[in-house]
Amino acid sequence: MTVPGSWYLVLSALLFSLGALGFFTRRNVLIMFMSMELMLNAVNLTFVTFSRMLGDIGGQTLVFFVLVVAAAEVVVGLGIIVAIFRRRSSATADDLSIFRG
Amino acid sequence: MSFLIAQVASTTPLKFPPIEYSAIAPELIMVVGAIAVLLVSSLVPRHISKAVSITLGSLVALVSLADSIYLAFQSGSPGADKAVLAGAVALDKFAVFFYVLFSIVALLTLLAGRELMNLDRGRITEFVILVLLSTSGAMLMASALDLIVLFLGLEILSISLYVLVAMESDNDRGRESSIKYFMLGGFSSAIFLYGVALVYGATGSTNLGQIFTFLANNLLKSNGVLLAGMGMILVGLGFKISAVPFHFWAPDVYQGAPSPVTGFMAATAKAAGFAALLRVFYSGFIPFQSDWVPLIGVIAGFTMLVGAVLAVVQTDVKRTLAYSSINQAGFILLGLYAASARGVGASLYFLITYSVVIVGAFATVGAIEKVLGKSGVQIEDLRGLSKKAPFLAFSFVTLILAQAGAPFTTGFLAKFNVVLAAVSSKHYPVALIAMISAAIAVFFYLRMALMPFRSVSVGAESSAEGGMSLEDSQYGGDSAVMVKEEISIDAKSKLDSATVVIAAAVIVTIGLGIWAGPLISIANRAVLLF
Numbered sequence: 137m138t139v140p141g142s143w144y145l146v147l148s149a150l151l152f153s154l155g156a157l158g159f160f161t162r163r164n165v166l167i168m169f170m171s172m173e174l175m176l177n178a179v180n181l182t183f184v185t186f187s188r189m190l191g192d193i194g195g196q197t198l199v200f201f202v203l204v205v206a207a208a209e210v211v212v213g214l215g216i217i218v219a220i221f222r223r224r225s226s227a228t229a230d231d232l233s234i235f236r237g
Numbered sequence: 238m239s240f241l242i243a244q245v246a247s248t249t250p251l252k253f254p255p256i257e258y259s260a261i262a263p264e265l266i267m268v269v270g271a272i273a274v275l276l277v278s279s280l281v282p283r284h285i286s287k288a289v290s291i292t293l294g295s296l297v298a299l300v301s302l303a304d305s306i307y308l309a310f311q312s313g314s315p316g317a318d319k320a321v322l323a324g325a326v327a328l329d330k331f332a333v334f335f336y337v338l339f340s341i342v343a344l345l346t347l348l349a350g351r352e353l354m355n356l357d358r359g360r361i362t363e364f365v366i367l368v369l370l371s372t373s374g375a376m377l378m379a380s381a382l383d384l385i386v387l388f389l390g391l392e393i394l395s396i397s398l399y400v401l402v403a404m405e406s407d408n409d410r411g412r413e414s415s416i417k418y419f420m421l422g423g424f425s426s427a428i429f430l431y432g433v434a435l436v437y438g439a440t441g442s443t444n445l446g447q448i449f450t451f452l453a454n455n456l457l458k459s460n461g462v463l464l465a466g467m468g469m470i471l472v473g474l475g476f477k478i479s480a481v482p483f484h485f486w487a488p489d490v491y492q493g494a495p496s497p498v499t500g501f502m503a504a505t506a507k508a509a510g511f512a513a514l515l516r517v518f519y520s521g522f523i524p525f526q527s528d529w530v531p532l533i534g535v536i537a538g539f540t541m542l543v544g545a546v547l548a549v550v551q552t553d554v555k556r557t558l559a560y561s562s563i564n565q566a567g568f569i570l571l572g573l574y575a576a577s578a579r580g581v582g583a584s585l586y587f588l589i590t591y592s593v594v595i596v597g598a599f600a601t602v603g604a605i606e607k608v609l610g611k612s613g614v615q616i617e618d619l620r621g622l623s624k625k626a627p628f629l630a631f632s633f634v635t636l637i638l639a640q641a642g643a644p645f646t647t648g649f650l651a652k653f654n655v656v657l658a659a660v661s662s663k664h665y666p667v668a669l670i671a672m673i674s675a676a677i678a679v680f681f682y683l684r685m686a687l688m689p690f691r692s693v694s695v696g697a698e699s700s701a702e703g704g705m706s707l708e709d710s711q712y713g714g715d716s717a718v719m720v721k722e723e724i725s726i727d728a729k730s731k732l733d734s735a736t737v738v739i740a741a742a743v744i745v746t747i748g749l750g751i752w753a754g755p756l757i758s759i760a761n762r763a764v765l766l767f
Contacts, residue, residue, distance in 0.1 A: 145438075152431055159424055168420060175427035179434050186438035195437060198385050202430060205392045209426075212396050213419050216403050220412040229420075232413050 270297030414493025429473025435466030597742020
């Protein structure tokens with residue numbers, strides 16, 4: 137059985153939307169962070185699918201760039217999250233309320 | 238096994254594209270310089286490591302500036318503009334213009350940060366390194382001809398900035414704004430990247446030159462994927478330049494970040510975002526001009542209006558400046574909306590003058606915070622500043638008036654030129670919005686600019702309402718002693734590097750405001766995307 141490329145595109149669009157939805161609806165910073173990673177991986181799936189459909193190897197190499205950048209982001213992001221929530225019991229975005237207006 | 242070796246030996250050697258290191262020298266100097274600072278500062282004795290890392294870092298920025306200026310003179314000759322590194326990076330007047338701008342901003346930030354960052358001794362090295370690395374990312378964004386190279390530059394810039402914002406020890410506000418910046422920055426990067434993926438799918442390449450060739454030569458049967466991709470790239474970059482409706486992170490982050498970092502962010506990150514926006518849309522997507530130019534107009538209009546209106550109700554100085562910078566972003570977008578060489582030239586002129594002004598303004602705010610001994614200066618706190626710290630008050634007022642667009646500062650011509658470009662492209666409604674928003678903006682700029690000259694109310698609440706009153710003059714003799722004391726504090730801090738930065742920003746703002754010709758012609762020459 138062959139699966140048409142467009143199915144993968146639809147799947148990745150769904151994953152991306154799910155990630156965006158999760159980012160805006162969840163209040164836990166770690167879950168928001170995971171939603172962001174889901175969005176990035178949806179992008180990777182899109183790149184690979186298009187690369188396959190176009191017969192161009194370029195799209196697959198781009199995935200490595202995205203992976204590396206995502207990893208760097210995780211390192212810095214978790215560092216900041218630990219720095220800010222070390223003295224608090226929970227990691228919810230509602231606690232971030234110094235700024236108003 | 239022997240088969241495998243024979244296989245490897247028989248294959249022809251890999252061909253690498255030629256690499257013109259001189260074309261990316263400013264980036265390389267920044268990166269190598271950052272590593273050198275890291276090495277050297279860890280080898281020298283602890284008590285001089287602060288001085289060593291700041292001096293070395295400033296030297297690196299200076300060398301990069303010198304090289305950028307050298308490249309600028311090189312790029313004057315005809316045919317000097319070219320794509321290098323297998324078409325991934327451009328060496329043209331546009332890129333070189335931003336190399337010079339970013340090198341200057343990095344230098345000013347390092348000098349301002351030396352005095353104004355509240356860091357432990359060892360961590361000033363990290364500050365220096367992150368500023369240098371972040372600048373290299375911004376330079377890469379301005380010169381990238383490939384969407385993925387652009388993305389890498391964007392992330393090098395942003396990831397360094399996330400850390401810079403959270404760096405100050407015992408600054409919870411900084412950490413909170415850092416996590417907000419990080420979350421929304423990461424989110425916008427993901428959107429930008431999905432846009433890149435869609436454009437790649439629609440055109441078969443991430444190289445802007447090839448995208449342009451494809452779009453100019455092929456009539457797309459259905460361009461939904463391409464338009465979605467373009468829109469998402471616009472949204473992703475819109476976050477970076479804090480255009481409405483993607484601006485909501487900016488006030489929180491600008492307010493919470495340490496002042497020198499805020500100035501750096503407002504100048505470098507925003508200028509890099511605009512450089513990328515210009516490069517991508519004017520050299521890649523120009524065949525689809527009729528689709529994205531109106532969108533930019535709408536965003537420009539809302540950005541100017543929302544920035545000006547929301548700034549009026551603010552009470553915190555840095556927050557007001559954040560909304561002011563949103564308002565300014567709208568003006569820069571107005572030049573892009575004009576979609577003419579003149580408009581882009583006006584935008585570039587606006588960008589370079591705005592960058593100098595905003596770095597100076599935030600350095601001044603940082604120095605004022607230091608004089609007042611508190612972080613988070615309210616507009617009311619500025620009362621009586623002209624007596625406490627005359628130099629700071631004068632610089633603050635000058636840099637605020639420059640943002641308002643007062644004559645004899647660079648801000649006047651900057652605003653005038655973009656509006657003129659919009660009018661000459663017959664975009665009357667948005668030009669009208671621009672003028673209305675400039676008028677609204679004058680209100681909050683003047684409120685901030687007049688506050689240092691109002692006297693401090695001594696015990697009397699009523700004089701706080703009425704500003705100057707008879708009561709204050711009666712207390713004149715009393716407060717004179719206080720004033721004398723505080724002037725000496727101001728005099729003590731007179732010769733530090735932050736003062737040099739502020740003075741340089743003021744001199745450039747007034748000097749180039751009066752003698753404006755050269756800079757305008759430089760900005761106009763940097764436009765070559767047509």
